[in-house]
Amino acid sequence: MVDEGYGNGDPKIRLAQLSEALLRDCRWVVGMREHIKGLSVDDGAKKYFTEQCFQQPANGYEEARRGAYNPTYLYYTLGKLEILKLRSDYQKVMGTAYHLGKFHTEFVKQGGVPIKLIRKILIPGDTASVL
Secondary structure, three states, X not given: OHHHOOOOOOHHHHHHHHHHHHHHHHHHHHHHHHHHOOOOHHHHHHHHHHHHOOOOHHHHHHHHHHHHHOHHHHHHHHHHHHHXXXXXXXXXXXXXXXXXXXXXXXXXXXXXXXXHHHHHHHOOXXXXXXX
16 A cells, blocks of 8 residues: 555555565564574574564564474464565556556455465466465
8 A cells, every 4th residue: 555655655654564564574584494494582582573573572582482382473474475475466467558556356255265276366377486
């Protein structure tokens, strides 16, 4: 929405958006490191959230704890990246007929199915990766 003009260019709106995106990206990194590399909640993960994601220590600890028991919290970033790629690929296929509103309508109309399936519907014959 910010890219489409929400907030009338107010840098505080963009910074809030970027701050939330950074937190989701940090969840991705910490979640992977906790489950794959054995990153500890107290030392490693909390420190990452406070130093790299600019979270307060109490929030950093809670985010680190959440990553230890809920590995799915990294899906926000994965879904966002898949949707942005789909939108870009769809725009290339549609050319001058592309309209953001139409893309959103067609995307939402598909419901909660995996993005890989939505790609097949919106871009018939598509063989590109979802990322």
